[in-house]
Amino acid sequence: MGNHKTEEEIAALAETGEQTSNEVMTSCNTETVSVSTPETKDDGQSSCCCGKTTERSAEEVRKLINRLNRIEGQIRGIRGMVERDAYCPDILTQSAAVTAAMNAFNRELMANHIKHCVVRDIKEGKEDTVDELVFTLQKLMK
Numbered sequence: 001m002g003n004h005k006t007e008e009e010i011a012a013l014a015e016t017g018e019q020t021s022n023e024v025m026t027s028c029n030t031e032t033v034s035v036s037t038p039e040t041k042d043d044g045q046s047s048c049c050c051g052k053t054t055e056r057s058a059e060e061v062r063k064l065i066n067r068l069n070r071i072e073g074q075i076r077g078i079r080g081m082v083e084r085d086a087y088c089p090d091i092l093t094q095s096a097a098v099t100a101a102m103n104a105f106n107r108e109l110m111a112n113h114i115k116h117c118v119v120r121d122i123k124e125g126k127e128d129t130v131d132e133l134v135f136t137l138q139k140l141m142k
Contacts, residue, residue: 054113067105067108071101075098114133
C-alpha cells in the first residue's frame with residue numbers, strides 16, 4: 001500500500017521529530033469522520049507511511065480534538081511565559097502539566113486502539129498487530 005516504511009525507518013523518524021501524528025495509523029470499523037490534516041491529499045485520502053487509517057466516531061474525534069486544543073492552549077501559555085521572562089520553575093511546572101496532558105491523550109488513544117483495532121485484527125487472525133502494538137508501546141515508554 002503505497003509509501004510503506006519499515007519499523008526501523010519509523011523509529012528513526014520519531015527520534016528526529018520528523019514523524020507526523022498521521023504517519024502511524026490503523027483501521028477501525030466505526031462511524032467515519034473526515035478530518036482534514038496537512039497530510040491529507042486533495043482526494044481526501046490520508047497519506048501515511050503504512051497505508052492504514054483509523055475511522056473514528058464523531059464522539060471520539062470530538063474528545064481527542066478537545067484534549068489537543070487544551071494542550072495547544074497550554075503550549076501557547078508556556079510560550080508567553082518564556083517571552084515575558086517568567087521564573088524557570090513556573091515554566092517547568094506548566095511544562096510538566098503539558099506532559100501529563102499528552103500522556104492522558106496517549107492513554108485515551110491507546111485504549112481506543114486496543115479496544116477496537118487490535119481486538120478486531122486479532123479476531124481476524126492478523127497476529128502482526130500484536131507486534132505493532134508492542135512497537136508502539138515501546139515508543140511511548142522511551
